[in-house]
Amino acid sequence: MIISFKSRGNSNFAIDTEFTGLSLNDETKNSLFDSVEDRYTKLRQSVQQFTISQIGISAFLKENDKYIAHSYNMYLFPAVFGPVDVRFMIQASSFEFQRQYDFDFNKYVYEGVSFMNEEQEKQLMAFLKRREITAGVERDIDENLVQEVCSEVAEWYTKAEVGESHTVLKNDGTRKLKYNFVFQNELRSRFEGIWTSMDEDRNLVVTKVTPEEGEKVTAKPRTDSSELHRSLTGFRRLFLLLIEQQKPLLGHNMLMDLLLIYDKFHKPLPAHYRDFKTEIHRIFPLIIDTKQISTYMIRKKIDLKFNSTLGGLYKVLSSPLGQQFVIYSPIIAHGEGFENYSHETFLPHEAGYDAYMCGYCFLRLCHIMTFMNIPSTEVVSCTFTRYLNVMKEFHNKVNIIRASVNSVNLAGSDSESQRPLVFVQSKTSSFQLSAYKLAREFSKFGTVDIRLHSRYKALVATGNIFCAKDLVQNYQNDKRMSVQYYSRWKHSPYVRPALLTGIVVSGGLCLWALWYSRKNNT
Numbered sequence: 001m002i003i004s005f006k007s008r009g010n011s012n013f014a015i016d017t018e019f020t021g022l023s024l025n026d027e028t029k030n031s032l033f034d035s036v037e038d039r040y041t042k043l044r045q046s047v048q049q050f051t052i053s054q055i056g057i058s059a060f061l062k063e064n065d066k067y068i069a070h071s072y073n074m075y076l077f078p079a080v081f082g083p084v085d086v087r088f089m090i091q092a093s094s095f096e097f098q099r100q101y102d103f104d105f106n107k108y109v110y111e112g113v114s115f116m117n118e119e120q121e122k123q124l125m126a127f128l129k130r131r132e133i134t135a136g137v138e139r140d141i142d143e144n145l146v147q148e149v150c151s152e153v154a155e156w157y158t159k160a161e162v163g164e165s166h167t168v169l170k171n172d173g174t175r176k177l178k179y180n181f182v183f184q185n186e187l188r189s190r191f192e193g194i195w196t197s198m199d200e201d202r203n204l205v206v207t208k209v210t211p212e213e214g215e216k217v218t219a220k221p222r223t224d225s226s227e228l229h230r231s232l233t234g235f236r237r238l239f240l241l242l243i244e245q246q247k248p249l250l251g252h253n254m255l256m257d258l259l260l261i262y263d264k265f266h267k268p269l270p271a272h273y274r275d276f277k278t279e280i281h282r283i284f285p286l287i288i289d290t291k292q293i294s295t296y297m298i299r300k301k302i303d304l305k306f307n308s309t310l311g312g313l314y315k316v317l318s319s320p321l322g323q324q325f326v327i328y329s330p331i332i333a334h335g336e337g338f339e340n341y342s343h344e345t346f347l348p349h350e351a352g353y354d355a356y357m358c359g360y361c362f363l364r365l366c367h368i369m370t371f372m373n374i375p376s377t378e379v380v381s382c383t384f385t386r387y388l389n390v391m392k393e394f395h396n397k398v399n400i401i402r403a404s405v406n407s408v409n410l411a412g413s414d415s416e417s418q419r420p421l422v423f424v425q426s427k428t429s430s431f432q433l434s435a436y437k438l439a440r441e442f443s444k445f446g447t448v449d450i451r452l453h454s455r456y457k458a459l460v461a462t463g464n465i466f467c468a469k470d471l472v473q474n475y476q477n478d479k480r481m482s483v484q485y486y487s488r489w490k491h492s493p494y495v496r497p498a499l500l501t502g503i504v505v506s507g508g509l510c511l512w513a514l515w516y517s518r519k520n521n522t
Contacts, residue, residue, distance in 0.1 A: 011061045012059070012248040012249070012362070013057060013058070013242060013247055013249055013250065013359075014056075014057070014058045014249075014250040014355045014356070015055065015249065015250070015251050015254070015257060015261070015358075016252070016351045016352075016354035017052050017054065017055050017056075017256075017257045017260050018052070018053050018103070018349065018351050019051065019052050019053055019260060020088060020090045020094060020095070021046065021089055021091030021094045022046065022093075022094055022256075024045050024089075027042075028042040028045050029042075030401055030403065031403070031461070032447065032448070032449040032461035032463065033404060033419075033449055033451055034402075035403070035405075035417070036400070036403070036404075036405060037272075039400060040259075041273075043255070043259050044271075047256070047260055048268075048269065049089045050088060050090075051076075051088040051260075052260050052264050053076060053077075053098070053103075053108055053112075054073065054075050054076060054103070055074050055235070055261075055351050056350070056352035056353065056355035056356070057074075057352070058071040058358070058359045059071075059359075060332070061335070062384055065330075065331060066331045066332070067330055067332045067333070068334070068335045069332060069333070069356055069359060070338045071334070071340070071353070071355060071356040073353070076114075076235055077112025077113070077114065077115075079114035079120070079233070082124065083123045083127055084120045084127075097349075101347075101348065101350065102350075103349075113235050114231065114232050114233070114234035114235070115234045115235040115239075115264060116232065116233055116236055117263065117265055117268065118236075118266060118267050119268060121233055121236065124229065124233070125229070128229060146183070146186060149169060149183065149187070150186070152168055153166075153187060153190075153191060153194065156206075157191060157193065157208060160208045162209065162210055163208065163209075164207070164208050165205050165207040165208075166205065167203050167205050168187075168205070169183060169203065177227065177231045178231070180224070183204060184204065184224065191206075193208055193210070193211065193214065194206045194207060195207045195209050195214060195217050198224065235265065239265035246285060247286075248286045248287075248288055248388065249288070250289075250358055250359055250362050251289055251398075252289065252290045252313075252357075252358045253289065253310070253401065254287075254291075254398060254399070255400055255401075255408065258287070262276065262279075262280055266279075266283065267279075277408070277410055281396065281410045281411055286396065287395075287398065287410060288362065288391060288395060288396075289394070289399050289407075290310070290313070290361050290365065291308055291310075291399040292394050293362070293365050293369070293391070293394050294306065294307075294308040294313050295399070296394075297365065297369070302368065304316055304321070304322065304368075306322075310348075310354060310358060310361070311346070311348045311357070313361050314357040314360060314361055317360070317364040317365070318360065318364075325368060326367055326376075328379050328381050328382075330364075330367055330382070332360055332363060340352075341353055341356050363387070366387035367387070370382055370386065370387060370390045396409060396410040396411035396412075397409055397410075398410060402447070402463075404418065404461070405417060419463070420467070420486075421459060421460065421461055421462070421468070421485075421486035422459075422462060422468050422471050422472060422484065422485060423458075423483070423485070423487075423490075424438065424482070425458075425482050426455075426456040426480065426481050427479065427480060428480070429456070432455040432456065433452060433454075433458050433481070435452050435458070438458060442460065445462075445467050445470040445471050445474070446462060446463045446464065446466065446467030446470070447462070447464075447467065448463070448467065459486060459491075472485060
């Protein structure tokens with residue numbers, strides 16, 4: 001479906017994923033203390049255990065003065081054949097959330113497109129080269145049906161002439177390609193004088209052949225092996241086409257999406273963040289997160305009254321006010337045959353719809369950013385190249401939720417921690433600190449995370465400088481505890497003792513040097 005986009009220069013792809021779980025356990029929950037490496041490690045642990053249940057892709061193609069959206073929504077289910085049989089976890093709250101938005105669980109299981117990553121594909125290729133793949137290998141093959149078919153072929157074979165054919169399994173529309181492959185292997189291994197094939201209606205046919213003919217056809221490459229390979233790799237083939245396109249890849253708050261598509265379609269996630277960062281930038285050189293753009297515009301107080309959630313952003317930007325906030329805003333239309341999202345119904349958390357909303361918002365935001373400080377008399381229709389140049393500061397910057405930094409930089413150095421810290425210390429031995437109680441008490445001032453150093457000391461990470469300032473000011477005269485801006489030299493349980501030890505050692509050396517000098521002088 002993406003092959004037709006190859007010749008288009010001014011195009012981009014927006015993606016979105018739904019998945020079977022978000023957080024593996026309490027230890028992998030987001031924290032304002034998390035460095036980029038910490039967060040990657042946490043997300044990697046979760047991504048390795050969960051899987052993608054639905055993916056959306058929306059391609060926006062520039063045609064004259066319009067952007068034409070081709071949006072796809074696909075249920076995905078992991079490929080199962082031979083050695084490829086992944087285990088994955090389900091987080092009940094995630095499925096409950098998807099159920100609220102009419103996620104079709106039957107379609108997910110029964111009709112989900114297969115997928116695998118590069119490592120699993122290598123295992124599959126090695127397995128398909130084996131000649132002895134029979135019904136015993138696949139656990140979900142009906143053994144009774146296998147025996148019935150073999151008995152039917154044995155009875156037919158004794159009466160058949162060389163060259164005669166017989167249909168043994170008619171296509172009922174439900175049998176998967178891998179079952180046909182296994183049945184053919186089973187029959188060929190049991191009967192030397194037959195050959196199997198699929199007719200144009202996908203029925204399984206056996207033909208009686210001479211031993212010489214049997215040797216010839218057995219030596220030929222199997223076309224059904226290639227067909228099975230294509231079927232089982234499924235979405236991975238489309239993923240490789242996306243890489244081949246080298247077009248801008250868009251998402252909204254997309255860090256988890258990037259880790260998921262890397263792990264499930266490309267390669268197992270590397271142990272170190274720097275290796276992931278290098279490789280994801282190699283395969284997708286230009287990634288843009290609309291969460292980053294919308295957050296920036298909110299800070300700039302653009303008079304559009306939107307929030308940075310994808311749904312909230314889309315509702316404002318698709319309204320008459322949003323479309324005409326800056327004149328000559330790009331025309332965005334659904335392509336022919338892709339009108340499933342052209343109605344007024346709001347379908348959040350359907351991956352295809354979310355991908356469409358993301359791509360739509362990106363184009364609108366590009367136009368606003370391009371002409372934000374330009375008089376309306378100088379606003380003109382804009383090229384996609386100009387949009388990308390205006391958005392350069394957002395290139396390869398991906399939003400990171402509730403961490404020590406606001407974003408990761410996939411094409412350069414990541415920024416240092418931007419979260420103000422405050423230090424809390426109990427004033428009396430009778431007042432012991434509790435992470436839960438502190439978080440509950442401090443939360444009225446903003447977002448906080450607590451890290452206890454002891455029963456009497458704690459470090460508090462705050463969401464912004466205003467929260468930190470309010471905490472320090474409001475607890476100046478508190479009789480239970482002191483709240484101060486954190487100083488690494490003053491409050492760190494590691495730096496201060498090391499510093500004092502250094503002073504003691506330095507002082508001792510000075511005294512020794514003085515004594516030694518006086519001794520020599522006498």
